[in-house]
Amino acid sequence: METEAGRKLSLTGLLVGFIAGLPQLFFPILAVLYGAGNSDRGLLLMPVLIFGLLAASLLFRWISWMRFAYYVGHEDIRIESGLLNRSARSIPYERIQDVGIEQKPLARLFGLSEVKLETGSGSGDEAKLSYVTMIEAERLRALVRAHKSGVIVVPSPANAAAETERDDAAPPIFAMNIARVLTLGFYSFSLVILAILGGLAQQFDFLLSFDLYDIDAWRDSAKNNGYVIDAVSRCARIFAGVAALFGLIVIGFATGIIRTFLREYGFRLDVSPRGFRRRRGLLTLTDVVMPIHRVQAATIYTGPIRKRRGWHGLKFISLAGDSDKAQKGDSNHIVAPLANLAEIERILTAAKIDPAGPDVIFLRGRPAWWLVQLMAAGLVIIAGIIALIVAADAGWKAMLLLALLPLALGSAFLQWRFSLYAVDGDNLLVCGGWWQQRMTIAPQIKIQTAEISQGPVARFFGLCKIHFGIAGGTLSISALCISEARLIAAQVIEQVAALDYSKISAPKI
Amino acid sequence: MTDPTMTNPENIDAYYDDHALNPIDPRYIPVTRITSAIMMLFPIVGAGVLEFTISPIPGIFILPILLIAAYFVFAVPARKYRRWGYHMGADRLRIISGYLFHSDTIVPFGRIQHIDVEQGPVQRPYGLATLTVYTAGNHNSAVSLPCLSHEDALAMREAIRAHIKRDLH
Incomplete structure (x- = not known):
């Protein structure tokens, strides 16, 4: 099969990449300055070394530019790269989910842009062309779209307010009232705050004006206030023990309830045309859209105590939510933190996953x-x-x-x-x-x-x-x-x- | 292209064992020897330095390291080679590998996102290449088949790519 001749990246882009990469050279240059400062002829060496460092960086960039070529074929885009490790990557058009064009300020100055071919592969190790001219980037995008025609979704105009209004008008598929959120908080007993406080006390105890663990100091302090502690009776010890245990329990429940309340307050899950839309949070309200076709699997989870009350949680295993970059790292796809099985079944059905019936043989x-x-x-x-x-x-x-x-x-x-x-x-x-x-x-x-x-x-x-x-x-x-x-x-x-x-x-x- | 024997419990082992596996290129052994030797160079140099500086008994650092290196360079590659095998089906690629830890992986062509043919510096003089297929899964997001002849790797890439293309129509 024939492909057009290999194309090179923009040579101006080499310069842009070099300038954009300068901050990465900050520490090596710092090391050079430090090293040269210690030597006798430091002042003489310094410019030579820094120049050498910059030249080496430019040389490596030039070599990788020389060895980099991409081919736009009839069925795929191929990228060849590498000096010692020659790599030839083939990306069939059908697999390209999206062509991202990114223009950083410096690149825009030169009319260049970075093209990312996103395939949704699990390794996140996808194809990037940095940099090509803006015209070439547009051409590539048009080409990929043409090859995929019929599979492209034109993103609807982002009319967020109207969308929210429409979602709010319809009843949610799942929502949690305050009582439900508090119940979940009750099950989220957590002593993690003690670990944090303990760690802080250890890190910063030098800030305290007294030694926390010095019993004599406490005794002296009592004496100064008019009490004398000679011994601690068994009764007092038991009382202290019970009080400590009680304190722990109160702290554990309080932590769980407060954390849960902050995170899950106003939990609401809607089925919108774009997919599942989850809104929650008291102080920081989060709003996440999970397209239904991207839901890969669902996990129903429960704890030993909440199970007795019929409470379960549901989360999705999914590719990143929106195509939005900010949410790409967000792997938290909980769609129902505390729900009964009927509610979970309703969400599963909406996600086009058959809930397990009672007749499944495990x-x-x-x-x-x-x-x-x-x-x-x-x-x-x-x-x-x-x-x-x-x-x-x-x-x-x-x-x-x-x-x-x-x-x-x-x-x-x-x-x-x-x-x-x-x-x-x-x-x-x-x-x-x-x-x-x-x-x-x-x-x-x-x-x-x-x-x-x-x-x-x-x-x-x-x-x-x-x-x-x-x-x-x-x-x-x-x-x-x-x-x-x-x-x-x-x-x-x-x-x-x-x-x-x-x-x-x-x-x- | 459902194979009636495939999902029959009686025949399953026969089905798996019948599909003759292709071996990878036997030059995998020298290539792996060279890469292992290069990898082992670092601990050997480290042990050598310790040997000359602080060693109380001659050979206490260098000998064990040399033994381990010899094992990895001379014994392991041939054993690993014997475990490698692959089968290009009509719609799937099966790869088995592993000397201590066996693994038997099936990647349907329909799940392959993109394909790499890579030539390392040691492989190049031998005319060998590594074929890597990428899937969207978190586990096995990249499945590699090392040391095919470069032509074979390219041919397999074309076959897989052609399948992805055909599947859409």
Whole structure:
């Protein structure tokens, strides 16, 4: 197949990149200044070294410019680069989600711009042409759009106020009133504030005019106020202990309620034409749009106590929310922090994910997987006992470590009991966690890759683990025997291979 | 193109084992030897410096490092080579690899976002290249197949790209 001749980036862009990259040379130059200042002929050396540094930077940029070329073909755009590591990247037009044109002030001065070809690949390692002329950038964008015609969405005029008005008029698909937010706060008991305060006290105790932990100083202070402390009675100790425990509980609940209230106040989820729209927050109101076609899977999670009241949370596994850059790093796609199962089912249906019915048959992994982990824990405990006896001369007291064994046993048992999976119709369901329980529902067609992996120990027992690649998250099933894993991978991939990703991921027009 | 044997529990192992895997280029072994040797140069130099400066017993630093280096340079590459294999299906790429940690990965062509053919400095004199396919998944966002002949890698890239193109119509 023929492609047009390789194109080079703008040579002026080389200069722009050099100037824009100067701040990166700040520390090397600082090092040179420092080094030269210590030497006898420092004044003579300094300009020479700085000039050498700048020249080297320019030389490297020139070499990479020389070795960089892009080809605009009939079916893809190719980028060749690298001096030692020659790399040739092919980006089919169908996979280009968006062509970003960015003009930084300096580049604009020279009529240049940076072109980013975004494919939505998980590694974020995408194609960037910096810099090309503005005309070339426009040409590339038009070209990609022409090749993709029919798949392009023209962004609607950003009439945010009208949109909000329309969303507000319709009833939300899910919302939390103040009582619900407070309930969630009650379940969010947290002692993290103590860790923070403790850390601060340790960092900044030199600021206090007295020693916090000096009992004599406290005694003196009491004496100065007219009391004499000789001893602390048992009764007072118990009272202090109870008071401390009570204080901890109050602090824990207060932290949870305040943090939750600040974050979740006015929680409201709407289904707008652009996708799910989530608004929440008391002091900083956040407003996030998650396009429905970008939802890859959903996770229902709950805690041991809230589960008794039928409370669950729901979050989506998704590619970045909006195409907005600011939200790209936002991986928090919680759509219902505290909801009952009927509400969750309603949201799942709106997201085009089948909620798991009661007739789904869940399977458990092979117990041997957790037995191996238990044996490893046992070995560590025995090694600890031997080390204590030999090195610390601990005698029989070292045997107290054996008390850890039932704990490990219980934990392994619970993990085995709560790790479930099911291949049900079009969905893949994976449950895990016995304290923080969660169940992930992934439509099989949204899965990207399937990998069966096996470490040396697992191989000895004939066991393995499947990792599924999903955009924006991870999904894995462990403790399978090879045949089971192969069957699951084959079933899923058979569904996946029949459909092209750009078709299921692109918005419907 | 559903294969009736594919989702039948009875036949699944046979299905997997029947699809003969292509080996990668045997020159993977010298290439990996050279890269491992270069990588091991740093700890060897470090151990050598310690040997000359603070070593109480001759050889206490350099010998273990040399043994480890010899293991990685002479023993490991051939074993790793034997584990590498790939199969280009009609609509999917299967890659198996791993000497201690086995992995068996299937990437459907329909999920591939873009494709790299890369030639490292050691691979170039041998005419070898690494094919890397990128997917949108967080796990396995880049799946690599090292040391194919450069022509094979380019041909595979064309085949995958053609499939992505055809799939859309």
